Amino acid sequence: MTPLEVAVVGFLLGGVFFTFVTAVGVVRLPDVYSRAHTASQTDTLGAGLTLVAVALVLGLETTTVKTALLVAFIFVTNPTAAHAIARAADEQGIEPWREDR
Amino acid sequence: MIAPVGYALVAFVVVAAVATALLRDVLAAIILFTAYSLGMALLYTLLLAPGVGLTEAVIGAGVTTILLLLTIAKTVRPTDGAALERPDPRAAVACGALALVFGLTLPGLPAVGDPDSPVVAYERVTGYYLSQSYADTGVENTVTAVLAAYRGFDTFGEATVVFAAGVAAMVVLRQEVFT
Amino acid sequence: MIVEEALLAAAGALVVLAVAVLYRAVRGPTMQDRVVAVNVLGTNTVVILALLSAALDAPSFLDIALVYALLNFLMAVAISKFTVDRGGVM
Incomplete structure (x- = not known):
């Protein structure tokens, strides 16, 4: 395996691992706020690492700019969406989960 | 895979x-x-x-x-x-x-890409589009070429209908909830 | 060759994880839980499209991924605003 292949496989493994963590968190965590917090993991580390691997495979081309744009869009839009969701949940009066209840 | x-x-x-x-x-x-x-x-x-x-x-x-x-x-x-x-x-x-x-x-x-499937076996039609679509239209993907270039007028008509429907929906909804 | 296999394997793993996240979208219990789950699914879809684009050597898939990255956001914001404006929709 060339160093590039090692790097691509490493980034892919990292991306899939963090998406796995997100899937476990979204299924297992107790309330909407904690689920929203773990969901942002797939936006930053999961998508970020995987798209870095895609950019490495594509190499230095014009299409690689699109992967950079994808990362930029995801980094801008998903925190905004997460904020909107959490705020909507708060305005509906959904109480954050506490251990003592 | x-x-x-x-x-x-x-x-x-x-x-x-x-x-x-x-x-x-x-x-x-x-x-x-x-x-x-x-x-x-x-x-x-x-x-x-x-x-x-x-x-x-x-x-x-x-x-x-x-x-x-x-x-x-x-x-x-x-x-x-x-x-x-x-x-x-x-x-x-x-x-x-x-x-x-x-x-x-x-x-x-037939399986995807099966050379014996009827669609591929009728060389006259399928073969023409597969071999000529790029030369005719300059679109790399054959499916897209058929949808957007060969059927261009048809798709344009559909787009007109969808646009008219969108305008009509906006006129109807203008005084409704989301204003 | 190994790179294509790795990309497709990663895409497959992400689809399997998407099925797991779908559980939360079905289960709820609140509407925001479902929107969070679908938001994760949307990001997953964008990533899978990018992986397929690299694996199948089809650069045009990246354009679809770009469209999805923007639409996904629209859906989450629209539903959040809708649930707040209507009250009681949960």
């Missing part, structure tokens, strides 16, 4: 479709329908029809969600607690039988 991805996608789409049909809360069904449409767009793209996938992305995740949200602004929520619809057994049997009949025809379909 492509086939397992396809099977996983089909499982995803089937789960999302059944959940959409069974959920009693309309808003939940709309959200699940968005998930279904995500899976379908991926499937179309996996089958190398990116133009159709793009349309599914825009229509399924964008337009349909907004239109359905505007629709349920006019409807009511079910009051009793059950989360899932309890389908009529006869209707469930009929739907299952229909799905089974359609499923039984699947083995009769």
Whole structure:
């Protein structure tokens, strides 16, 4: 395996691992706020690492700019969406989960 | 390696479709329908029809969600607690039988890219498009070339109809909820 | 060759994880839970499209991924605003 292949496989493994963590968190965590917090993991580390691997495979081309744009869009839009969701949940009066209840 | 991805996608789409049909809360069904449409767009793209996938992305995740949200602004929520619809057994049997009949025809379909399938075997038609579409239209993907170039006027007519429908919907909805 | 296999394997793994996240979208219990789950699914879809684009050597898939990255956001914001404006929709 060339160093590039090692790097691509490493980034892919990292991306899939963090998406796995997100899937476990979204299924297992107790309330909407904690689920929203773990969901942002797939936006930053999961998508970020995987798209870095895609950019490495594509190499230095014009299409690689699109992967950079994808990362930029995801980094801008998903925190905004997460904020909107959490705020909507708060305005509906959904109480954050506490251990003592 | 492509086939397992396809099977996983089909499982995803089937789960999302059944959940959409069974959920009693309309808003939940709309959200699940968005998930279904995500899976379908991926499937179309996996089958190398990116133009159709793009349309599914825009229509399924964008337009349909907004239109359905505007629709349920006019409807009511079910009051009793059950989360899932309890389908009529006869209707469930009929739907299952229909799905089974359609499923039984699947083995009769030629495999993807099978050189002996009737579509490919009729060289005169398929061969022309496969060999000439790039020279004729300059579009790299043959499916997209047929949709957007050879059927260009047809697609243009459809776009006109959709645009007229959109304008009409906006006129009707102008004094309604979201203003 | 190994790179294509790795990309497709990653895409397959992400689809399987998407099925797991779908559980939360079906289960709820609140509407925001479902929107969070579908938002994760949307990001997953964008990533899977990018992986397929690299694996199948089809750069045009990246355009679909770009469209989805923007639409996904629209859906989450629309439903959040809708649930707040209507009150009681949950």
